[in-house]
Amino acid sequence: MSNIKDTRERIIEVAKSRFHNRSYADVGIKEICDMASIQKGSFYHFFPSKRDLVLAVIDEFAYDWATGFVAEAFDPALPPMDRIDYVIDAAYYWQKSNKDLNGHIPGCLFGNLALEISTQDDVLRAKLNAVFTTAKDRFKDTLDDAAEQGIIPPLNSEVTAEAMLAYLEGMILLAKAENDPEVIYRLGPALKTIRIETSKH
Numbered sequence: 001m002s003n004i005k006d007t008r009e010r011i012i013e014v015a016k017s018r019f020h021n022r023s024y025a026d027v028g029i030k031e032i033c034d035m036a037s038i039q040k041g042s043f044y045h046f047f048p049s050k051r052d053l054v055l056a057v058i059d060e061f062a063y064d065w066a067t068g069f070v071a072e073a074f075d076p077a078l079p080p081m082d083r084i085d086y087v088i089d090a091a092y093y094w095q096k097s098n099k100d101l102n103g104h105i106p107g108c109l110f111g112n113l114a115l116e117i118s119t120q121d122d123v124l125r126a127k128l129n130a131v132f133t134t135a136k137d138r139f140k141d142t143l144d145d146a147a148e149q150g151i152i153p154p155l156n157s158e159v160t161a162e163a164m165l166a167y168l169e170g171m172i173l174l175a176k177a178e179n180d181p182e183v184i185y186r187l188g189p190a191l192k193t194i195r196i197e198t199s200k201h
Contacts, residue, residue, distance in 0.1 A: 008046045010036045015057050020109045021102060024054055024116055054113070055127060061109050062131045069094070074138040080146035081192060084139075084164075088188035091172060096181040107176035111169045132165060139164045152195075160196045167191055 014035045018027040029050055033043050047053040073086035095105045106112075110131050118125040139161035146152045168191060175183035 007036075007038060007042060011038065011043060011046060011053065012056055012060050015053055016061055016109075019054065019057055020061075020106045020112070021098075021104075024050075024113060051121065051124070054117075054124065058110070058113070058124075058127050058131065062134075065131075066134065070135070070138060074142060076145070080142045080149065080151055083142050084192050087168065088184065088191060091168065092181055092184040092188070095172065095175055095184060099179065099181055105176045105179050105181060108169060108172050111173060136161045136165045154198060156196045156198045160194055163194050163196060164191055167194060 011032060014032050015027070018032065018035070029040065029043060032053070033040050036043075043053075047056065069090040073090055074083050078086065095107075099105050110128055113124070114128045114132075118128060140157045143152070143155065143157040143160055147154050147157065171184055171187045171191070174187070175181055
């Protein structure tokens with residue numbers, strides 16, 4: 001049983017790295033099998049298609065993301081606005097460490113996949129949208145805490161959280177385009193200034 005689990009996890013780990021550092025379209029099943037040291041029959045035993053594999057990769061990456069730096073950054077024990085600083089720091093160091101290791105910034109896996117395949121597959125789009133919704137909710141909870149504590153004035157936390165997530169993803173995309181993690185620190189402070197007021201209508 002452990003060998004079966006190990007093989008499946010090995011496939012996912014190889015795919016995660018390649019999908020993130022290159023692209024979904026650019027990475028073939030043969031390459032994944034070769035890098036995971038398995039036969040194609042073993043691959044298809046676990047994943048009927050490459051699409052099934054990328055769905056598993058999204059789930060695995062989302063779990064690692066949610067239980068790793070996101071859980072640390074949005075720890076309710078941290079002062080609310082410090083959580084946003086933590087997110088900026090984490091984004092910077094994640095991209096910088098990847099550049100130091102591989103020579104380029106990989107960007108956000110979820111953002112990369114959304115740009116590449118969300119218009120081609122509604123199931124994948126919905127899966128990615130669920131990940132973004134979870135991230136947006138973390139920002140919303142942080143803003144609600146900050147408003148309740150009087151740190152920031154009342155605002156539309158739902159839409160502001162969505163705008164913050166969009167800005168964060170855009171900032172990472174620009175850093176990837178310039179292959180320069182310093183873009184994140186240069187633009188990061190503006191993330192905390194985004195405010196969308198509650199509609200009075």
